[in-house]
Amino acid sequence: MADRKVPDEPPMTLHRQLATLLAELLLCATLCGQGSASPAQPELIQVGPNILVSRDGDLPHVELMVAANPRNPKQLVGAAITATQPAGGWACKTYASLDGGSVWLDTTIPEQVEWGGGDPQVAFTDDGAALFANLTDARDEKGHMTVSVNVYRSEDGGRNWSRPVVAAAHADHPQIAVDYSGGPHRGRIYIAYLHGYPEYQVSVVHSDDGGRSFSAPAPAASGKGVIGINVTSIHVLSDGTLVVPYQDFDFHQHATPPKEATSNLWVATSQDGGETYSQPVKVAGMQERLQPALGGFAMLAADTSAGANRDHIYAAWSDYSSGQGRVMFTSSADRGHTWQPPRVLDGSGPAGSVQYQVQVAVNKDGVLGVSWFDTRAARDVAHYDEYFAASLDGGASFLKPVRVSSATSEMFGAGNMQIRPTTWHFEQAVRISFTSPATRWRAGGDYMGLAADAEGVFHLLWADSRSGTFQMWTAPVTVSRVAAGEQLREAASRRSDVTEKIEIITDPAHYDPATRELSMPVRLKNMTGEPLYPPIRVTATKFGSGEGEVWRDYAPEILNAGNGKTGPGAEFTFDNALGGLRSLAPEAITGPVTIRLKISDPEKIPDMHLKVTAASTPK
Template sequence: MGAFDRMVPRRAFAGVPVSVLSWLMARNLPLTATPARRAEDRVPGNIRVTDDVFAACIEPAIAVNPVDPRNLLAVCRVFVGPDIGVAAYTSFDGGDTWRARGLLPGLVPDFDGNPSVAFDSRGRAFLCCVVATQGPLRHGDVLMWRTDDGGRGFRPSTTAIAGGPGLVDHPSLTIGTGSRPAATHLYLAAGVYGTADDGVVVARSTDGGRTFQPPRGLDPAAGARAIAPVTAAGPNGSLTVAYVTPSPSGDVLLKAVTSGDHGETFTEPFTLAEVPAMAPGLGDVTAKSGPALAASADGGLICAVVTGFDDATGMSRLLLTTSAGPAALAPTWSGPMTVAAGDETVYLQPQVAIADDNRIAISVYSLSLATLRMDVLLHISDPVRAAPAQPAFGPPLRVTTQAFDPRRAIDTGSTHWLGNYQGMAAAPGHVFHPIWTDTRTGRAQLFTAAVRRHRP
């Protein structure tokens, strides 16, 4: 995603706030901190997920067991000396307490990461990540694990997408169901680079993740310029894959393809939104942004989210586009609506989830340019009765009980790396579980919260 991120002029996170203040004053922007909480906000407690032997934890993914919604499974990248592995964490009380499960079985840390996790309708969880080697000729495959007991133990891994001489990057896992549990399909979107067929691909499993069919390219014309795929499935064969590519003018296009027949055929790629850039460069802090995607359980609502940053104005935006399902085609998508915008804040790394009453929740990092501190905000809509639509959002809820300094993220020697995405999941009963990387302890660790919103 680095090719699409632009540096903010005269602003750097080198530990000297005066550079930021001078940039703000040059643009006559107000120097304000994160707004105080409103009395009517239901502020969730922050729960620390990770507190074990690893030097840092970044890039989390989280899933809720539909058979037992108190069972949450989280997975993330972990730093083991100079190497990076992937570890799992479980909760069986709705996220109030967490237990470390260690590195994924058989995984030897090297340059692994980009985990993704999903439960099927039977309560089985599937977890995948990139297993990659370091060095100038980096290559890696996507491996898949399965757990039948909520994350207490995992079956041996299988190869879902082989990179061969190249690298498989940014896998995104989703699970779709038909009218019978036996109709469960697993879909895995990813980017493949360093091969003759670079670009965004999707691979499908029809046997419970034991094997995956060969990956198929979704946008050959974009090739290796297509990156950061995300995917979401609804019932009875509906599937959407979104990703970003550069436009001829140098802007960033959020594009998508859809399928209504379990991934047998796909639409031609179409554009959902166009932004100048997804995020500014942040000097010696790396916190890039990508798109997010979610589908409702009944397939009647699909949401795509992306951040946009305009270098000319300093304006940062959080954008949402929605579609009717289950086999959504390009004409049914709404134009992107602005959920939040400001020139005092930079929005980064959005995630989206849909509750069982069709409330849309969007979590996002909010970086104050005045204080250089980050918060996690949660924007929750009213129930969406029809799509495509322009959902109504109230004021955001500040989820973090304490803002944190991203400059305290893990120091890799070339950057302070906060990770390139965060996670969120929805649970029955209108509960959202954002999970994020946070440095309030002095090092990058994972925190989460259970945010409950009741029916009106």
């Protein structure tokens, strides 16, 4: 049948204008949360497909971090702790995407494989080089084991890394930030870290040559041996002011460890490039849950856009003051000197649900994004999903939170409960620690990843255990303010064969020898150079290998085609695999659609031939 041209849309009449306005208001009522910013201006959060990042086996991946290149929106770099040592010990790996988060390439760091490590951090320099920093075990010149902050630099977006530079010795919990401001220290790289037990000190080193060398440390804060402190996410304001937040905690030993503890969040600032620091300012008090440990650090973000909230600083954390874990939020409009009283960011969760593992970021337009783990849609607190909320008015109000993860995670899944013995040296002895991801990193680590790219898209990277093992998953989230009529209008397009311009990607498949059933998650990557619109269909045209029809008689039976066919002509729709998006952008990738096959003979499986069709905008 010939393609039918969609007629041009007639001019909008007054009746249609009123209908469109009503649709916009209804959409806003659906999407805007309590205390929404502007009921006359609809806001929209669009969640893209969930993408599996870690394709390196059923190894747990925890404590994730992600960064976006300020000069190239297609370049992202991530990192995680995983079991990469030959004996099963914990070390860090990096992951790089050159297409905006659709496809990721992993890199193993030799020093990590040899010595192990943790606390991964990633960033990009002002000129677009990727940076990876982490803790690395090593022996000092006297042969003693020590822990240092190693920094690596990559000129190709994170695929290959330089030899490491030691930024700080005898350190813990490094945090990295880069000065993108117009201030006198533009391009400076800062690393804050914890050291000096039992005094508990936070110091900062910096680099002015792109991470090739680092300064001597400058003290930023101290617990003075009275109370423990630990640094959290550092940031640089638009004039180059460095903001160093930290939490305090009781480090004394207790016969019976408490289930909850009170902590305080503080900030110290430096206006001379990290040389000296102000007296700390208290941001807020926090009530933490220690048993079970579901929380994560308080996280901060700074608005460095040219908008009305420039240099506003935002902080969010999981707090148990009400008896339930809820995301608390506060902000400062005067560069950290004073702070608003903390308030619950989202109170819509049911009683008994928990919100934890909070991350914060601000995009180029001043949109504030907050992500967290949430148990509201799960049967208990051991199951969770990734959620996201956004504010368009500097945190005065937030849009209704949206669920980002397409499947619920299981904290105590089989892979997360796998005990992994780890050997290490301490106090002139060799120890073996018996840890599993669920016992050591019950919340998936100290932090997850949230970054905004140069086009304003948020990229979430979280420890997802839908498979029973913590894996790295990501999803793009776009926050926009658009007219509903424009957003929902069907694209004037025609359906065509795009098979030659589509890359088919498979997630890890599962084969059951007992039933001879193969479950194969399939994704589509758009290589056409233009957006593709529904209907997006994948059709099995035939089975056969080689030049002819080799093994044709052993063709598998297709078990779950949308049109019910079990052989050639079986069709699968990918419309719902777009997540919350209405088109598949160039170089973007869909969510997975699982194709289930009944294998006739596992030793003779013919190739499956596929055709892909989609609607594209008119030439």
